[in-house]
Amino acid sequence: xxxxxxxxxxxxxxxxxxxxxxxxxxxxxxxxxxxxxxxxxxxxxxxxxxxxxxxxxxxxxxxxxxxxxxxxxxxxxxxxxxxxxxxxxxxxxxxxxxxxxxxxxxxxxxxxxxxxxxxxxxxxxxxxxxxxxxxxxxxxxxxxxxxxxxxxxxxxxxxxxxxxxxxxxxxxxxxxxxxxxxxxxxxxxxxxxxxxxxxxxxxxxxxxxxxxxxxxxxxxxxxxxxxxxxxxxxxxxxxxxxxxxxxxxxxxxxxxxxxxxxxxxxxxxxxxxxxxxxxxxxxxx
Amino acid sequence: xxxxxxxxxxxxxxxxxxxxxxxxxxxxxxxxxxxxxxxxxxxxxxxxxxxxxxxxxxxxxxxxxxxxxxxxxxxxxxxxxxxxxxxxxxxxxxxxxxxxxxxxxxxxxxxxxxxxxxxxxxxxxxxxxxxxxxxxxxxxxxxxxxxxxxxxxxxxxxxxxxxxxxxxxxxxxxxxxxxxxxxxxxxxxxxxxxxxxxxxxxxxxxxxxxxxxxxxxxxxxxxxxxxxxxxxxxxxxxxxxxxxxxxxxxxxxxxxxxxxxxxxxxxxxxxxxxxxxxxxxxxxxxxxxxxxxxxxxxxxxxxxxxxxxxxxxxxxxxxxxxxxxxxxxxxxxxxxxxxxxxxxxxxxx
Numbered sequence: 001x002x003x004x005x006x007x008x009x010x011x012x013x014x015x016x017x018x019x020x021x022x023x024x025x026x027x028x029x030x031x032x033x034x035x036x037x038x039x040x041x042x043x044x045x046x047x048x049x050x051x052x053x054x055x056x057x058x059x060x061x062x063x064x065x066x067x068x069x070x071x072x073x074x075x076x077x078x079x080x081x082x083x084x085x086x087x088x089x090x091x092x093x094x095x096x097x098x099x100x101x102x103x104x105x106x107x108x109x110x111x112x113x114x115x116x117x118x119x120x121x122x123x124x125x126x127x128x129x130x131x132x133x134x135x136x137x138x139x140x141x142x143x144x145x146x147x148x149x150x151x152x153x154x155x156x157x158x159x160x161x162x163x164x165x166x167x168x169x170x171x172x173x174x175x176x177x178x179x180x181x182x183x184x185x186x187x188x189x190x191x192x193x194x195x196x197x198x199x200x201x202x203x204x205x206x207x208x209x210x211x212x213x214x215x216x217x218x219x220x221x222x223x224x225x226x227x228x229x230x231x232x233x234x235x236x237x238x239x240x241x242x243x244x245x246x247x248x249x250x251x252x253x254x255x256x257x258x259x260x261x262x263x264x265x266x267x268x269x270x271x272x273x274x275x276x277x278x279x280x281x282x283x284x285x
Numbered sequence: 286x287x288x289x290x291x292x293x294x295x296x297x298x299x300x301x302x303x304x305x306x307x308x309x310x311x312x313x314x315x316x317x318x319x320x321x322x323x324x325x326x327x328x329x330x331x332x333x334x335x336x337x338x339x340x341x342x343x344x345x346x347x348x349x350x351x352x353x354x355x356x357x358x359x360x361x362x363x364x365x366x367x368x369x370x371x372x373x374x375x376x377x378x379x380x381x382x383x384x385x386x387x388x389x390x391x392x393x394x395x396x397x398x399x400x401x402x403x404x405x406x407x408x409x410x411x412x413x414x415x416x417x418x419x420x421x422x423x424x425x426x427x428x429x430x431x432x433x434x435x436x437x438x439x440x441x442x443x444x445x446x447x448x449x450x451x452x453x454x455x456x457x458x459x460x461x462x463x464x465x466x467x468x469x470x471x472x473x474x475x476x477x478x479x480x481x482x483x484x485x486x487x488x489x490x491x492x493x494x495x496x497x498x499x500x501x502x503x504x505x506x507x508x509x510x511x512x513x514x515x516x517x518x519x520x521x522x523x524x525x526x527x528x529x530x531x532x533x534x535x536x537x538x539x540x541x542x543x544x545x546x547x548x549x550x551x552x553x554x555x556x557x558x559x560x561x562x563x564x565x566x567x568x569x570x571x572x573x574x575x576x577x578x579x580x581x582x583x584x585x586x587x588x589x590x591x592x593x594x595x596x597x598x599x600x601x602x603x604x605x606x607x608x609x610x611x612x613x614x615x616x617x618x619x620x621x622x623x624x625x626x627x628x629x630x631x632x633x634x
Contacts, residue, residue, distance in 0.1 A: 179370065180371075183337075183358065199373060
């Protein structure tokens, strides 16, 4: 069998071993805290507190995870996972729909103030959630959307980044395609639905992954607007589990919750990895 | 089946006028080629007929009905684009059937029409492929198929062959012409390639800078070019144009004296096609040969006249003339001499 050459430079002997050694060491350093969290979620409370912390999983896996999922500390983790899921999917899907439509409008229609609108959208890139958090809170509170999914999702749904990305993608599509569709008799929305949407699918997938994780990891906003524990999302929920004052922390359950919080983003990334990379790398034309 | 009438069509972008009033009546089933150099407005003219550009002034009638303000889909036209503009995510069959699908035809009917068009274009084997998996010529055929299935009254072609290699271009040229005469559909075809124009057109429109310089059959344009531009644009290698003066004794070009077929007086532009020149030791034209290009069937001789004007002759067969070998004497029949007004460039006589 022919030897495979994978890089510009063929590595052999010591070089190969050294690079792999470094890589493995790097992975271990990054992975170690996660491993510790996993170990901690499978042992009992006294075992964690007792100085040399165990490095190998214990036998309490089922008990700890059942406890976390169904009773938790304040709320069952299952509820928080569901809340996070609704918020992350809501934000990702909402952002994609809105930015697809606004990019479509900006690229394919000539209307007064088109450029102004584009630059307004573009300007919001400079305003992260944290900057506008107080006025946004005021508005959401005024609408009575505290402690609701709509309150969690809507303020985060407009996305300059995604609009900009789709705009750039639409600009690479040859004009003739739109003209051919026009000659074929497609009205604008038909063109959008039949031609643009299928052509954007890899970009949509890539964005979905990014936006899902963005939504999932939201911390500050849910912390502000959800006071009812049943509306807690998991990322903020972990923090809420930490004891205040003299309470005793139930570390195994907290660690089990942390591990559980990591699972959905990992599943999304892995299951959409192929589409994700294609979306970032090639431009299908 | 339809006629297309352009009545003093104009197009302005802002204050620049790019089409300065073109009028032509295209007969039912006629194949009209619009030819001209890039930037002459030929594509814009076609796109106005298609409805992709608005018409600034004048009237467009398709089948006698005013079409200025109709949407492309309501004009009963089909268009083939330069880069084919196939929908990349659809199969060949879906590409061809898309217009029918929008028109709301039932699926079996669409499939039947697509199959029929595919048979006509030898695409049957490829119906399930994506455009990406096709060669240039095949994509071109799919684009044709997409136009055919809709059974439009007018075909519009926007430089459909310019992305193909030379050999394929010749083949597709024949196929398109054959198909068009078989279907008998009125066609407007834009190209910058004069060979395409000559071979395909029933009539051609020679355009330059937004003006139709001449409208006529290819041979008309070749034999009786109305303007200097048309004379030089059609024909390869292009016509020699030299300054001459009608005086006593004939047409004077420097020292040379040529017969004056129309008896014109004063300064004129004289056009001589390279292929009409015949070697003749007694001939009135004398050129210095600087370069010979043997093409096999004929030989192009490039050189200059005594006055320094560049001059080209195309002689049949192989002539092993060495460059710089000296003077070559040529003659030309009087009926092959074209005279143009030296100021307006219009044909004289």
